[in-house]
Structures are given as structure tokens and as C-alpha cells.
Amino acid sequence: MCGVTVCGSMCGVTVCRSMYGVTVCGSMSGETGPSVCGSMFRVTVCEFMYGVIVCLPMIGVRARRVNPDTARLSRDQGQFTLISGHKTDPGFLLHHFLSYYLKAGCSVCVVSLTQSFNHYSVIAQKLGVSLSCARDRGQLHFLEGLRCFTRLLFADSAELEAENPLRFLRNGSDLRPLYNFITAALAPPAGGEWKCPVLIIDDVSVLLSLGVTSVQVLDFIHYCRAGVCSRYQGNVVCLVQGDEGSEDAEYELLLRSLCHQSGLILQVEGLVTGFCKDVHGELTITRRTHNTERPVTYQYKIHDKSVSFFARGLSAAVL
Template sequence: MFPELQNLLSPERHQFTLITDWKTDGSFLVHHFLSHYLKSHYKVCFVALAQSFSHYSLIAQKLGVSLINARDQGQLVFLEGLKSYTSLLFSDTPEAESQNPLRFLRTSSDLQPLYDFVYAALTPSAGEEWKCSVLIVDDVGLLISLGVTTLQILDFIHYCRASVCCELQGDLVCLVRRDEEDEDSELLARSLCHQSGLILQAEGLSTGFCKDVHGQLTITHKKQNRSAIYQYKIQDKSVSFFAPGLSTAVL
């Protein structure tokens, strides 16, 4: 986790946190939440649609977390979307397909199988003593490129928010990438903004690349009706945040 970032965020619980990025890579925010929740002894269901398990594991290791140990101990339930989708395409076994959380991609139906997977993963079992339940999705917008409609994704997030945040008293974190030239992704991002309680908007600098400033982050706390803008620099194992115009690049 990045302690400096955690200090900037709201301590509110049971909320939906939306991460968006535009002309930059906001995945460092996903890595922050993943490592933070695991270190805080939360039960985490990670729906990874963007990268492989090894990718997330390597970065988590730099942040002091072992995803392999967390998975083996039952603290982390990891759905590797790339692997599941490949298995779905080349599977000739009906039984294997019936257990695949992404099987809706073959039938163009709603995302009920994925929701059922998430709910089963986060519902407390006898003997479990995790602090709380958390669902992280990276990147939900990729489902659009696989033929899922924006409305189906919004329904899925709505039911996940109702179950995770309300029923299970947990948190939901979701990343969606913005593209002004893609109407579906823009509609999805704008619609999810209305459902979320905390919005983290990562953007590239309007002035272009700078080695001392990698981007700008806008943090919006909707319940508190306030926003703050920071610029940041990503380092090997940390991220530095500062007010716009206060980086060493302009001193």
C-alpha cells in the first residue's frame, strides 16, 4: 500500500470507490487498494480482467504482500479473467464451462454467473475471522469489448454494491478506463460515478510527459461534497503526492 495516498482518502466504510483514468495508467491505485485490504486482514475477491495473477503478485510483493500466501490461506479469492476467458473459448467439456464465472460471454446473457461467484467468495464461512469483505474489479470496462452491454455491467455493479456494501457491510473498488472517443466507456464511467461514494480520477498532464510529475489525481468525496487535486510521481515502491505546481520540476 501507499501510506501517503491512504492518508488522503476518506476513512468511511461500506462504500463504492470508483477509479477512472484518462491519458494515463491508474492501475497503481488498484495495487494500493489490493495491498491495503490484505494487510488490514480483509477478505478480498479480486476480479482481474486486465492482467494475469503473476503480474499482480509481482507488484504486491514489492508492496510487502504475498498474493500466493493470501490465496492459499483463503483470504484472497482471485478470478483470473484472461485465463477463464481462454478456457471458455477452447473448452469442450460442458461441466467445465458450467463452472466458469464468465460463461455468460457465450450466451450473451446477464452477468448472474459472475455475481454468484463474487457472492459465494465473500459470504462468510464457518471459522473465518476476516475483518470484512471487499470486492475489487480491474478493469470492468473490458467487458464491453467482449460483447457485454453497458446496461448489463451497470446492473452487475448495482447488485454487487447492494450485496457487498449493504448486506455484507464491506467495500467495493472498481476501475474503468475513460476514452472520449468511445461512447460506451464514457457512458459507463459517467453512470458509475452516480453510484459511487468516492471517486479517484487519474489523468495525464495537459502539458505532456514530465519525468518529475507523472499525472494528476482528483479525489472526490461525494458524501462530504468536496474535492481535492494532487499531482503525483510514481516510484519503485511508493507514490509521492503534492499540490499542483509544487514539484521539483518547477522549483
């Protein structure tokens, strides 16, 4: 397969073993598509950014042979995915989810409390997606938290303040204005132009720094799950950035509660040994099904337009 990252293989294909009980392997005979061994299982295969294949529970495949260029893949809906970062930035996963869902024709609402629209737009262009065009045609709804907060501070009229989704920061009320903005943005259109709605939040822990309690944040996430996942049959991707084991009780309560509610947990951590130019960190994928957890850990390296994943100790520098 052209452009596929090698994970401990001599034939230039991605090999993910013991992932959700199946084996995804490539072919040594020059075929262009990977083969899925064991078609009786429901496996998840996703093209990660540019040519990197990793198992993520977004696409359900039932096939003997899967061609990433031509296969028609269906998504698991009603999924709540939590992304957490420890001593590193897990933002590259958000950019993957954003570009993937836009390419799949989903209606996406991004609540960005840390970065601007231009930041996302520049990275999305490298991944082959134009956020400006998606926003113009109504597929993407983007809330810039920094700009909304600035407008809230310098609002000179009650009407401007009433239209701000973050007006709860001034009066100390609940997060209902933000929830109303999300539900209005992801409401199914009359013509059914877009597919399942998707909510992406970056970064929900910022609300704690703005004076919102962890209980209010958890109530807000609960209503988002009920509205987007249950009512609209969509997906929610939430990022929490912080340090595990910190003395912040509010953050610990928020992180533990969100982990308990999540069906998929993506934990990104920096290397314990420090910085390395060939290995940027570790990604632990935990799929929770029927009260069981099956974590799998990979190391990764971020490139300009892609991310390479490999087992521990199997980076290109070592091999």
C-alpha cells in the first residue's frame, strides 16, 4: 500500500494485532488494499490523516477485503470519545476527527476554547479540507471561544451580550446558552443534506479556569450526550488537557467522570525519558464494551501531513 506507515512489518503495510480481537494485515503480492482476517468479527479500520491506518471505532467494516479508496464504510453512531493529554499536546487527534467527519459529509460543530479558526484552517488545508468552504455551505459551525469571551468583556449593549453563547461567564449561571447554540447548529436540516451530526469540544477543562464548577461542566456534557448522541444519533469528541495526579480536585473529578462516561478513551502522553526526535509520545486506546476495558498502547511520531504509529521499541530509528 502506497504511503502506509510500517508497524513492525517487512512488506510495507500496517499491521495491528490483537486490536478488538481481530488482525488487520497487508498483502505481500503487490495488492493495493489491506485484508481483514476473520470476516465474522466487526472490526474498525480508519484511514488516519494521509496514508496512516489505525484502528479507531468510527468505521464499521464487514468485508473480506477492504480498499480504503473505494470501500463504502459506515460509522458507529452515538459514540462519546474522550481525548486526554498528559505532558504533551493531543490536538493532532482533534484535527484528524475534524477532517475525517467533514470528508464523510457529516454536520460538524466545533467549540474551540483554546485556538482560533485560522489555526484549525491552516492545519485542515494540509489535510486536504477547506474549513472556510465547509462553513460557507453550512456543514461546519465554529465557535471561537477566545473571540466570544473578548466580545463579552467589551459588550456595550444588552442585546450583544444576550446573543453571546458564553454569556454565562458573566452572570455565573449554567451553561444552557452554550448548549442551545450547539443544538441549534446540529439540528437536522429539513432537506437532510448532511449525515450524522458531530460535536467537537476543545478544551473542556478551560471552563474550570474560567470559574465554572466541575459539576456544571459534567451537567453540560451530559446534556450534550443526550442531545447529540441519543436524540440526533451523532458523535461527541471531547478533549481534556491537564496533568494526571494533580492536586486540582475539580480537574480530577472532571477527568474521572468523563472517563467513566466514554465509550472510547484516547490517552496521549509524552515520553517518560523526555524529548526524542524519532518518537514524540505514546497513545493508549481504550475501548470500553460491556463493562470491560481493552487498552492498547502505541508510540507515534508526528510528521508534517501524517502521523506514524508503531509498537513500543519498533520505531524506524530503532529498526
